[in-house]
Amino acid sequence: xxxxxxxxxxxxxxxxxxxxxxxxxLDGDYLALFDCGYFGSLPSIEAAxxxxxxxxSQLTHVVLTHHDHDHxxxxxxxxxxxxxxxxxxxxxEAAYINGTKPALRLTQARAMQPSLEGDAAAFGLKFLQMLxxxxxxxxxxxxxxxxxxxxxxxxxxxATPGHTAGHMAYYLKALxxxxxxxxxxxxxxxxxxxxxxxxxxxxxxxxxxxxxxDHPAKTIIxxxxxxxxx
Ligand SMILES: [Zn+2]
Numbered sequence: 001x002x003x004x005x006x007x008x009x010x011x012x013x014x015x016x017x018x019x020x021x022x023x024x025x026l027d028g029d030y031l032a033l034f035d036c037g038y039f040g041s042l043p044s045i046e047a048a049x050x051x052x053x054x055x056x057s058q059l060t061h062v063v064l065t066h067h068d069h070d071h072x073x074x075x076x077x078x079x080x081x082x083x084x085x086x087x088x089x090x091x092x093e094a095a096y097i098n099g100t101k102p103a104l105r106l107t108q109a110r111a112m113q114p115s116l117e118g119d120a121a122a123f124g125l126k127f128l129q130m131l132x133x134x135x136x137x138x139x140x141x142x143x144x145x146x147x148x149x150x151x152x153x154x155x156x157x158x159a160t161p162g163h164t165a166g167h168m169a170y171y172l173k174a175l176x177x178x179x180x181x182x183x184x185x186x187x188x189x190x191x192x193x194x195x196x197x198x199x200x201x202x203x204x205x206x207x208x209x210x211x212x213x214d215h216p217a218k219t220i221i222x223x224x225x226x227x228x229x230x
Pocket of ligand 1: 068070071182223224
């Protein structure tokens with residue numbers, strides 16, 4: 001029997017609009033966390049686990065949708081403190097998570113910074129410095145579209161590229177639920193395309209968003225926005 005818990009983490013520097021929703025899925029043998037928050041958010045994740053009578057020391061897997069800073073920010077700290085955790089990501093994202101390739105947002109921010117002025121330049125510089133502080137982390141298990149992670153009743157990888165090149169959503173078979181990552185965002189009760197201005201490949205992101213909409217799963221969990229039920 002699998003069980004699912006949706007965490008809600010508001011970063012210290014932000015407000016409700018910055019809330020993120022990492023997901024915990026567990027069965028008798030495994031405890032998996034889907035995406036792991038902003039840089040510095042490990043204590044918030046640990047506190048959220050405690051609220052549900054869980055501990056990160058029970059974690060067996062961290063499953064990542066993609067390499068953006070709000071999804072892998074706490075990964076290096078988490079792996080250092082809980083080395084038993086197996087890190088899982090799509091094959092293409094692994095190169096960004098382990099530092100072989102520079103993060104997409106870092107490339108975008110470096111290109112944009114010289115054109116910014118005033119407050120925007122100050123904000124941009126802070127953002128850039130935060131991105132540069134992120135530590136690469138090795139991925140233990142890489143997966144492709146259609147692969148099934150044999151834990152918690154079977155977790156199927158759904159390739160949903162566009163927001164980043166190797167973005168993966170995940171279908172939890174036992175719970176008939178999709179963990180959408182940033183393939184979709186929930187805003188005002190509606191599923192929408194996530195941040196088209198930041199998409200690495202907008203037509204692909206639109207196609208991936210459609211894949212999520214067309215999937216028959218009853219529940220879709222968006223990292224930004226939370227739960228959508230149909
Ligand atoms: Zn995100």
